[in-house]
Amino acid sequence: MRAAVTPVYGPPDVLELRDVPKPALRERDVLIEVHASPVNAADHRLRSADFPSFSAVIGRLIIGLRRPRHAVQGTMFAGRVVAVGRAVTRYAVGDDVFGSADHGTYAEYLAVSEDGPMARLPQNLSYGEAAALPYGAVTAMHFLRDLRPGEKLLVLGASGGVGRFAVQLGKHRGAEVTAVCSAATFDLVRGLGADHVLDYATATPDGRYDAIFDVAGVSTYPRARALLTSTGRYMTLLLSVAVLVQMLVTSLRRGPKARFAIAFGDREQMEEIRDLAERGVLRPVIARTFPLARIAEAHAAREHGAVIVEIVSSELRRAERGGVMEGSLRRREILSLEIANGAAIDRRQIRDVAAAHPEVQELCAPQRREVSHIG
Ligand SMILES: NC(=O)c1ccc[n+]([C@@H]2O[C@H](COP(=O)([O-])OP(=O)(O)OC[C@H]3O[C@@H](n4cnc5c(N)ncnc54)[C@H](OP(=O)(O)O)[C@@H]3O)[C@@H](O)[C@H]2O)c1
Numbered sequence: 001m002r003a004a005v006t007p008v009y010g011p012p013d014v015l016e017l018r019d020v021p022k023p024a025l026r027e028r029d030v031l032i033e034v035h036a037s038p039v040n041a042a043d044h045r046l047r048s049a050d051f052p053s054f055s056a057v058i059g060r061l062i063i064g065l066r067r068p069r070h071a072v073q074g075t076m077f078a079g080r081v082v083a084v085g086r087a088v089t090r091y092a093v094g095d096d097v098f099g100s101a102d103h104g105t106y107a108e109y110l111a112v113s114e115d116g117p118m119a120r121l122p123q124n125l126s127y128g129e130a131a132a133l134p135y136g137a138v139t140a141m142h143f144l145r146d147l148r149p150g151e152k153l154l155v156l157g158a159s160g161g162v163g164r165f166a167v168q169l170g171k172h173r174g175a176e177v178t179a180v181c182s183a184a185t186f187d188l189v190r191g192l193g194a195d196h197v198l199d200y201a202t203a204t205p206d207g208r209y210d211a212i213f214d215v216a217g218v219s220t221y222p223r224a225r226a227l228l229t230s231t232g233r234y235m236t237l238l239l240s241v242a243v244l245v246q247m248l249v250t251s252l253r254r255g256p257k258a259r260f261a262i263a264f265g266d267r268e269q270m271e272e273i274r275d276l277a278e279r280g281v282l283r284p285v286i287a288r289t290f291p292l293a294r295i296a297e298a299h300a301a302r303e304h305g306a307v308i309v310e311i312v313s314s315e316l317r318r319a320e321r322g323g324v325m326e327g328s329l330r331r332r333e334i335l336s337l338e339i340a341n342g343a344a345i346d347r348r349q350i351r352d353v354a355a356a357h358p359e360v361q362e363l364c365a366p367q368r369r370e371v372s373h374i375g
Helices: 041-049 053-063 127-131 136-142 163-172 183-191 222-225 240-253 266-277 291-300 314-322 323-339 347-356 356-372
Strands: 001-004 017-021 030-039 074-083 096-100 109-113 118-120 152-158 176-181 197-198 209-214 230-236 258-262 286-291 307-310
Touching: 001 286, 001 291, 017 291, 030 041, 030 118, 041 291, 074 109, 074 127, 096 127, 096 136, 096 266, 118 266, 127 286, 127 307, 136 163, 136 209, 136 266, 152 163, 163 266, 176 183, 183 197, 222 230, 222 240, 230 314, 240 258, 240 307, 286 291
Parallel strands: 152 176, 152 209, 176 197, 209 230, 230 258, 286 307
Antiparallel strands: 001 017, 030 074, 030 109, 030 307, 074 096, 096 118
8 A cells, every 4th residue: 555654753855655565454443544634743743753852762762762663654534444353343344434543644544443532524524624633622622621611711822733622622611712823823713713812922911811721832830820810720732841840749739730641532532523523613724735645745834724635535535426437446446455454344335335336236246255255
């Protein structure tokens, strides 16, 4: 399969397109044909191993000391299930899904556990839009879970990958949201629901806040403390020795708290995100889309909105919907893939395709015979 490989750490042009083996499927795994995967700040960090000083050693121990432990990077996806392991019960071939993975989404196929952070695609979103959800939504949800109606939330870095979701979730939870961002992104951030916007180049927040979410890593707990209510929370996404000490100290005494965490999504959270997206509460903002062949450009792009890498072309999908013959040929490819992976095949689905399109029965029949060998 085609994949973007990161052989060494470095700038965007270290990314290379290569043919790599398709991932093997374990019995609780689903094989996903990846349609879209975003490039976000965390992906830049994984590609360049550019960690803040304190976390550099820990970061490299986790992702690979000298070179990336996983050559195929990419951590968020949306796509279609094309094969399922023998013990899979939640998903069937043909389901459209989105979610996150440790690595491997910059490739045509991805194998992930059915129990992992994944859910069915929101009905109102494209693959690209759904792929843009998990990164910011999971993180914002993790940090803002205890935000209560009427509280005042200050978001530092509101126009970024996490900030855009923090603003939307803050409003959804009934908070009054003040967004700090560049003047160029005022309209974008207001459009997401922010009550007040402040240009970080010219304005300094004042007043009192129940929660300060420092997404951009531009403040510190000691500086933020003067703006916090007595039960206020300062939340940062950046790990430092100072914040670990502040977390410990503030947890032992009354008054405002400092918080750092690494947000990992799970299945329930993805389902909640899908529900919020379908209700229009969470809205991804897509800035640009690049084909897989131009992934280095996607990594070099700096946009106010998600940058999406389209891995399996939507053109192919449109052709599939529009033309039975192209669709059936594609279906045949998928079935061959399932067989090659030794996965359980959803026989009902094959029957449904054949029944709906009599002209493809011939194509499905040989596959059905092969299926019986491995069943
Ligand atoms: N701990 C975790 O679980 C976790 C999860 C996700 C991300 N992260 C980390 O969190 C960080 C932010 O992620 P992100 O995806 O939101 O980054 P991002 O998309 O680059 O957004 C950062 C935003 O901050 C704005 N900004 C720059 N200077 C600012 C200032 N002085 N005051 C206020 N805003 C300012 C930028 O606006 P302009 O572009 O307009 O200047 C940009 O929109 C990254 O380091 C990422 O690795 C951690």
